Amino acid sequence: MKRALVSLIMGAAVAATLFSPSTLAQTGWASGAGALQAKVGGSDAPASVDANGYNGTGSALGVTATGTTTAANLADRFARTINVLDFGADPAGINDSTAAIQHAINAACVTRTKTSPGQIYLPGGSYKTTATITIGCDNVTVAGAGRNVTVIYPTNNGDVFYAYNPSWSPSTPYSYGKNFKDFRIYRADNPSSGAGIHFEHVAIGGATHVDVSGMYVGIEIESSISLNFDDITPGGINTVSGSRLWWVHRSSATDTNPSENFISNTNSRAGSAGGYTYGILIQDTDGFNMANYHVGFTSGPALMVRPEYTSDVIFGLTFSNGGFDTAQYCIYSTGLAGETGGRSSWNFDGVLCELSSLDGFYNDDPNLKYVTAVGSQFFLNGRHGINVSAGTGYKFTGSYFIDNNLLNASGNHVVLSNTAADINLDAASFVRNGSPYAVGYNVAISGSADQISIKNAKYAGAGTADLSNTSSGGNIYYSTIYTDKSSAPNNPGPTTPIANGTALCNISGSVAAPGSCTATQMAQFMGLSYPGGNPSGHSSLIGDGGHFLNFAGSYYGFNLYYNGGWKYADSNGYGAIWGQDSSGNLCMSYAPSGTAGGTPSSVTAGTCLNYGGASIRLPTSTTPSSSSAACAAGSLYWDSNYLYVCTATNTWKRSALGSF
Structure with missing residues (x-):
């Protein structure tokens, strides 16, 4: 028996x-x-x-x-999970397993259904491949026995796995349900092309528990949507210039299918010691989310955002609870000449950016709009923490800037230059500015940068000064800025107002040649708490001692001073607007060119509008020389017989006055 x-x-x-x-x-x-x-x-x-x-x-x-x-039955039972060993794959890695794995996938494509996806199983072992393995059908999963148990060793200079839509057309843009899990792809000979896993025109798929090491591209996402990646590690050393761990882009300039994908729990480390390499290269997407990540050790940017075609759009980038480090730039954004696509709605939440050789965040693309960073940290970067020379609508809230310009004596925590506009730094903390270089500014504004707002900031020391502004743009706003030269970022110390010794320079963007301001003058900037006194100056000043508001250094001045005095707009008194409310009157006047500033009584007669109680007074009568005398629409004159109204340029009409 x-x-x-x-x-x-x-x-x-x-x-x-x-x-x-x-x-x-x-x-x-x-x-x-x-x-x-x-x-x-x-x-x-x-x-x-x-x-x-x-x-x-x-x-x-x-x-x-x-x-x-x-x-x-036995046939169905065997077909539910297809084992590559049944097709001749060699788990010892001696013989080529490409054909066996491809045949197993083809068999799964025959048996799979929507409710019963095809399962291709690679038992533990080492599998040698020499050509790209393709997956064209829907609803299949390639699975190993574990990322440290099943290892694929490719030798071809192309993709290892290529998941695509063989029936692509504008009306059928996607193939569905292509998944990978529990294995490792390892390459050690610096290929110059090819991805570990390449998705093109795929929807609803992705990878879990997969490592990709040493490939020219780790994961390539091309015109694909709704792909999810969890616990992915594309990394390893590839020193070929242009290699990247993640690549998101369109198939062609005429392809209308952008990529939208989610990635979580990824450790993407290039470890490149050779050519110019990227961590993540995004060239077109309508939604890219990455959470709980680490991207770094690249000779180029850790995150590079650069369109491939002028019509590319890059919307909806979201990075949360992760870090970029040890790269040329943490985040680098640039554009193309003649762009027609848009760039907007980028969010960085809880991002750590450190140890870049140049800048933490860099952008020179004028089309980039609406970038927010909340609770992010920029420190120990080689040149600048943030360097923005174009674009509009950026908001950095609750950010820490620590010891930037580590490798560059001209570096600063924040640089806003050229055409950058509508930039908000809210509740930012600045700590030191670079060792060994004890120079640089917390914030440096130049070019024509405009509409810059800094509020609730905490300064804990800068090499040269807290702030420099040589911008011709004007419209720089400051509110509630505190300084404590010795504090750490998480222990900002006493919230004392900026005081003497805190050098802020040339904020006004004066029409006259820009000049530096003293610490005392700059302590009086809009929103800065100034404990009293009426210091003169050429910039925007506000005092909390109940004294005055003074915008100056431009053709249009605004001066409001009550409780005993007036302030002039600039050294020539050009564009002065005066006001006095201590006696219930408001007088606004224009000081013509060459008229020295002074009190309202010294302003040229006929240029003052007074408000007192329930009346508005034009104190001086004037009669137009003719009905076509020079005037601007809306002007009012009066004399003893008529009220004159300028109804259009150089067109006067009048109404006779009568007794009552």
Whole structure:
């Protein structure tokens, strides 16, 4: 008598006792023509089992897998998970397994359904591949036994896996359900092309628990949407210039399908010691989310955002709870000449940016709008923490800037230059500015940068001064800025107002040649708490001692001073607007060119508008020389006989006055 155990995939097993023909009838087994008859599933009636798992009448023989309740015939049971070893794959890595893996995938494409996806299984081992393995059908998963158990060693200079839509057209843009999990791709010879996993025109797929090392591209996402990646590590050393760990882009300039994808729990480290390499290269996307990540050790930017085609759009970037480090730039954004696509709605939440050789965040693309960074940290970067020379609508809230300009004596925490506009730094903390270089500014504004707002800031020391502004743009706003030269970022110390010794320079953007301001003058900037006194100056000043507001250094001055005095707009008094409310009157006047500033009484007669109680007074009568005398629409004159109204340029009309 012999006993055999027939093991089926997925854990199903049938125990059979083999006897000589004379004893079969005694045990409930009988012989048939070319078949083994057995009692199955507790039945007393014997059933024939042929090589395909069917009985003599062609009905399926039910086999129930261990731990399950539903029976299936042997052929279906084997087909549910397709093992590449059944197609000749070599787990020892000696023979080429490309064809075997491809045949297994092709078989899965035949058997899979929407409710029962094809499963291709690579048991533990090392698999050598020499050509790209393609997946064109929907609803398949390529799975290994674990990222440190199943390893694929490619030798070709192209993609390892290429998941695509073989029937692409504008009306059928995507193929669906292509997934990868639990294996590693390893390459050590610096290929100059090819991705570990390449998705093109794919929707609803992705990868889980996968490592990709040493490839020219780790993961390539091309015109694909709704891909999810969890616990992914594209990394390893590839020193070929242009290599990147993640690449997101469009298939062509005419392709109308942008990419939208989500990535979480990724550790992307290039470790490149050679050519110019990227961590993430994004060239076109309508939504890219990455959370719980680490990207770094690249010779180029950790995150590079640069369109490939002028029509590319890059919307909806979101990076949260992660870090970029040890790169040329943490985040680098640039554009193309003649762009027609848009760039907007980028969010960096809880981002750590450190140890870049140049800048933490850099942008020179004028089309980039609406960037926010909340609770982010920029420190120990080689030149600047933030360097923005173009674009509009940026807001950095609750950010820390620590010891930037580490490698560059001309570096600063924040640089806003050229055409940058509508930039808000809210609740920022600045700590030191670079060791060994004890120079640089916390914020440096230049070019024509405009509409810059800094509020609720905490300065804890800068090499040269807290702030420099040589911008011709004007419109620089400051509010509630505190300084404590010795504090750390998480312990800002006493919230003392900026005081003497805190050098802020040339904020006004004066029409006259820009000049530097003293610390005392700059302490009086708009929103800065100034404890009293009426210091003169050439900039925007506000005092909290109940004294005055003074915008100056331009053609249009605004001066409001009550409780005892007036302030002039600039050294020539050009564009002065005066006001006095201590006696209930408001007087606004224009000082013509060459008229020295002074009190309202010294302003040229006929240029003052007074408000007192319920009346508005034009103190001096004037009669137009003719109905076509020079005037601007809306002007009012009066004399003893008429009220004159300028109804259009150089057009006067009048109304006679009568007694009542």
